[in-house]
Amino acid sequence: MRQLLKVNQQRMLQRIKELSQIGKTKQGGVTRKALTAEDQAGLELVKKWMVEAGLTVRTDHAGNVIGRREGTDPNAPAVLIGSHIDTVPNGGNFDGTVGVIGGIEVATIIVEENLQLAHPLEIISFSDEEGTRFQGGLFGSRAMVGKATEKDLQAKDENGITRSEALKNVQLDPDLLATVKRTTEQVKVFLEMHIEQGPYLQSVNKPVGIVTGIAGPSWLSIKIQGQSGHAGTVPMSLRNDPMGGATEIIQAIEAIATKDRSAVTVATVGKIEAFPNGTNVIPEYVKFTLDLRDIDLKRRDDALHDVKNAVNQICEKRGLTYDITEHLIQDPIQCADHIIQAMRKAGETIGVEAPLMISGAGHDAMIMSEITDIGLLFVRCKDGISHNPNEWAEIEDIEIGTSLLLETTLNYMKS
Numbered sequence: 001m002r003q004l005l006k007v008n009q010q011r012m013l014q015r016i017k018e019l020s021q022i023g024k025t026k027q028g029g030v031t032r033k034a035l036t037a038e039d040q041a042g043l044e045l046v047k048k049w050m051v052e053a054g055l056t057v058r059t060d061h062a063g064n065v066i067g068r069r070e071g072t073d074p075n076a077p078a079v080l081i082g083s084h085i086d087t088v089p090n091g092g093n094f095d096g097t098v099g100v101i102g103g104i105e106v107a108t109i110i111v112e113e114n115l116q117l118a119h120p121l122e123i124i125s126f127s128d129e130e131g132t133r134f135q136g137g138l139f140g141s142r143a144m145v146g147k148a149t150e151k152d153l154q155a156k157d158e159n160g161i162t163r164s165e166a167l168k169n170v171q172l173d174p175d176l177l178a179t180v181k182r183t184t185e186q187v188k189v190f191l192e193m194h195i196e197q198g199p200y201l202q203s204v205n206k207p208v209g210i211v212t213g214i215a216g217p218s219w220l221s222i223k224i225q226g227q228s229g230h231a232g233t234v235p236m237s238l239r240n241d242p243m244g245g246a247t248e249i250i251q252a253i254e255a256i257a258t259k260d261r262s263a264v265t266v267a268t269v270g271k272i273e274a275f276p277n278g279t280n281v282i283p284e285y286v287k288f289t290l291d292l293r294d295i296d297l298k299r300r301d302d303a304l305h306d307v308k309n310a311v312n313q314i315c316e317k318r319g320l321t322y323d324i325t326e327h328l329i330q331d332p333i334q335c336a337d338h339i340i341q342a343m344r345k346a347g348e349t350i351g352v353e354a355p356l357m358i359s360g361a362g363h364d365a366m367i368m369s370e371i372t373d374i375g376l377l378f379v380r381c382k383d384g385i386s387h388n389p390n391e392w393a394e395i396e397d398i399e400i401g402t403s404l405l406l407e408t409t410l411n412y413m414k415s
Contacts, residue, residue, distance in 0.1 A: 092391025199384030
């Protein structure tokens with residue numbers, strides 16, 4: 001029996017700390033929106049670490065940073081490990097980051113031990129997983145499976161800059177987006193490590209968990225159009241107030257998501273915008289986002305149908321008009337059983353019991369499932385807090401997760 005390879009806890013901890021300084025906010029969080037100066041500075045650091053790990057590094061025209069180590073078989077498909085380093089505004093220091101740094105650590109160990117393995121290895125830092133800047137996430141992985149569109153390229157940020165312009169600003173060519181696509185023949189498996197972003201692992205006192213399936217997200221914008229007017233002179237009975245309509249719709253969304261208490265449907269209105277946004281002005285329109293998810297496709301789609309019906313009925317009753325824009329609709333995804341079993345075996349090898357669980361959050365892995373089998377590994381995070389400056393994962397848990405990731409990777413690189 002071979003001696004277990006040991007990952008370098010202090011190296012990973014130092015890299016997490018170093019990356020956390022890029023885009024650091026006054027509130028103690030971090031903001032690295034896709035294709036911004038902060039995001040690019042973070043990716044330069046990732047590239048540096050990849051080079052130090054002995055990888056050949058390139059950036060594709062979606063903005064994905066890819067480090068590759070060739071295998072002994074030139075015709076073998078690659079084993080891919082990936083996650084992201086872009087963040088939500090004032091986010092945490094572990095979301096996505098531990099997956100990229102953990103992947104680089106796996107590559108580093110393989111190089112340090114001079115392991116001669118049949119399959120190539122690629123570590124990927126995906127572009128714009130969060131979708132914060134252009135209201136459409138998982139862009140880099142969608143481009144990698146050939147699902148990024150012209151609509152994605154023309155999406156604008158709050159300053160009116162399109163994604164296409166942002167790509168050009170970092171010396172990438174959106175006209176070459178099709179070259180990013182990978183094929184099933186090129187990829188053996190895709191593996192991802194991520195913090196849980198929920199409280200389950202803490203509740204069962206386990207450092208890591210193995211994901212069996214990922215809930216399918218639906219991201220929408222709902223715009224309610226009314227009639228603007230003076231707050232003091234238009235009687236309540238004569239108003240077509242979109243704020244009142246939006247309020248009633250949001251209450252209906254909550255009722256729809258909670259009607260089946262045994263289900264795992266979740267619905268979040270995370271951003272609201274009113275125009276002209278004056279204290280003494282009845283709004284002309286109100287626009288808000290909706291993030292609706294479920295692990296069960298039919299239940300998710302039924303809830304989405306009910307939301308659209310509610311919007312229509314409430315607006316009709318109140319004399320309002322509306323527009324619903326779908327930014328991302330993704331089916332729930334099941335992780336490959338053979339990878340789940342390989343991860344369980346890896347857990348036994350390192351002496352860790354990793355419970356099976358589902359993911360309520362979307363990840364690049366769910367997109368990569370369109371071209372290959374996927375596996376997703378969660379690391380415990382404190383109190384289940386994420387997308388927040390208080391997001392925290394212990395380095396000891398990250399070390400265990402990376403060790404499990406390493407053993408799983410070696411299993412797939414050998415033959």
